[in-house]
Amino acid sequence: MPLYSHILLATDFNSETETVIQRAKAMASSNQCTLSLIHVIEPISIAYGGEFPIDLGDLHKELEKQGRERLSELAGKLAIPEANCYLEIGLTEKEILRIAKDNSVDLIVVGSHSKHGLSLLLGSTANAILHHAECDVLAVRVRKGK
């Protein structure tokens, strides 16, 4: 009996996330279930905690464009249809939890770093995912340089 029916892989496109990607892929494959991808872009005003006196519109558009391209590329590699790729703008934890809930995700896969626990790949937000997720969470340990 499959353990999971819908797995959500949260990625920040760090080069070290290859292990995480492979683990999520294998989990989806062994459960013969849907695999979705999410990448969250945090608005600069959120990341830096304040408002900027200059127009950041162009920079945000560029970030979004790059994010979309990389998400597309990864989706292509994993043969994931576009409908299962989520590029969201907002607070990482909030967006991941929202997408997980709205799409009946039963396992969220995130990367965890050996030296810094979960903090490096997804920021301190991974902590919040672990604490507030309404589904299972698999923290995949990523080794530096692997």
Added chain:
Amino acid sequence: MPLYSHILLATDFNSETETVIQRAKAMASSNQCTLSLIHVIEPISIAYGGEFPIDLGDLHKELEKQGRERLSELAGKLAIPEANCYLEIGLTEKEILRIAKDNSVDLIVVGSHSKHGLSLLLGSTANAILHHAECDVLAVRVRKGK
């Protein structure tokens, strides 16, 4: 290809851990890998942060006896040999991480609670497991009354 070769299920025998047990069992089964059990008894002097003026020896012996019986019972249900059952006395996080490391565990399975994140089943120690584990960690969400 199996994802994991040695899974360690950390249990506190809470009645709600049945979901966690079933998940660990299914993960071990789908990976055709070794499943080990660990239960940690925290000495009362650690749990309450001080030394007691009375002899707690008998109480500790009783706790250990009960722990051993329940671990045996669970091992029996899951057909896990005694050699793969660890009843440890000490700080929960430290013991789980030590046993995981010493036995080349590549996935630790712990319970997570919907309302309190990971804090309820294994105490705040689960947090430490997630942050300091040298292997993957699967936090299984447990619903009250299930």
